[in-house]
Amino acid sequence: MINEEYHYDARMKLNALKILIVEDDLLSRLSLKSRLDFWGEVFVASSKDEAISLIEHSVFDLAFVDLDLESQLAGLDILERLSKVKTYSVVLSGREDEIVIENAYRMGCRDYLSKPFTKSSLELIFKKFSSSINKERTLQELKDVFLTNDSSLVKELEIIEQALLGTRPILVTGESGTGKTFLAKFIHQLSEKTTAGKLPFVHLNCAEISESLIESELFGYEKGAFTGAQKTKKGMLELAHGGILFLDEIATMPLAMQKKLLKAIEEKSFFPLGAEKSVCSDFRLISATCEDLKTKIGKGEFRADFYFRIEGFNVSLKPLRERKDDFNKLLQFFIRKGNRLIVFDSGAKMAIAEYSWPGNVRELEKTIEVLQTKDRGIVTAADLRSILSKSVPSGSKINLEEVKSVGLKNYIEEMEAKILKLALENNDDKVRKTLADLKISNNSYYRILEKCKRAESERA
């Protein structure tokens, strides 16, 4: 299938398509042929029989069919035959009644051009034809890079393939490690292919940057706008002009900034800090989050108007534990990615299947990397547990004796420290994200941190 698609695409690029015109009016036939000659080899039929004979002997990429030939609506039969051989067929008709249009679509026509039509509508047909060719290929590429055949994930990826045809924002949701950033970068690659040119890709992780810096990073500033602004700096919004602005962890975006960003997106212009002139910037926004934005809106932690601006094409990436059928494929991929091949014994395989993989694909990849550095090439359940237990708190296994010996207060403090450490690790040491995840204040964070340090020094 995919090779056939490439074949079509190559023919389109070489202007070597096989096109059929079925039209009984000589003048229309001649003028349409003259228009279509540019795209490849054009065959003409003036009657139903002529058309059927051509379709039986040749496969066409595209066909333009007049509905009324020697008899009324004779073109409908031709559409059905073309649909069977997967030819992209376009109806050209002066008929405007809905029943006829519906019938034509039911018979397999892809586009219905109402006569009289313009040159630009023909160009649009070729654009649509081109995108329909690329559609299958894009989806296959997405399935290949996500190593998935999971039907519900494939459905989500189909949204991306549709999104590439437009410029509406894309909102990617999914747990940490499911591939949100990876997807955003891949959308950028695909967009560059569609436009056949380099496009800027500007990535900001909203959780990585402090509230005081986020405004200047996004909007830029003029020299002297604030203490320390020694030279003019372009903001990310301006840098993304003509391309993609990827706002990761959008849920952590401060409310005031959401309002300002909303205005900039709506007006496609904004004022950098300290600037007197506005800057225009038109970009495609891709946002990502692992949080439920609707819940945050309900709590007043996220602006509803901003949400409706950033959502458009909504893609939800499944957690790894729900992609059981993809698991083996992913496992083999990551094993082959490393230099050293390893195998899993039956116990390890069972442990892998039972584990919930809270860090998702990222966690699986890291686990394989660690296992590949171990002495043994055959991985056991014990090997696996020794790695996985480090990344998962064993909340259910409270050792009562330990609590009794150190006291409940000390035990809780120790647990707090462990959880904080784990959350920081999972968030690549991003403090704001960790605070948001654990729903704790700055003060609580420093209090726990202080206790950790004290406990460590006491132990030392």
Next chain:
Amino acid sequence: MPDDIDPSIVHDINSSLSALAGAFDVIKDEWRTNPELVEKILPLTLDKINQLQLQLSKYHRQSP
């Protein structure tokens, strides 16, 4: 479209207009580079104009 007008007349008018619009595009773009084609198309265009004239008269006779 008024109810008492035969829809096939509208269809025929649209088809003629489409043929003429296409023909004029070809004539405009090709009269220097492809005179043979234009020579072939011109008489057909004239016929189509006459045909359109008849179709329009028929339409106006039927419209209230």
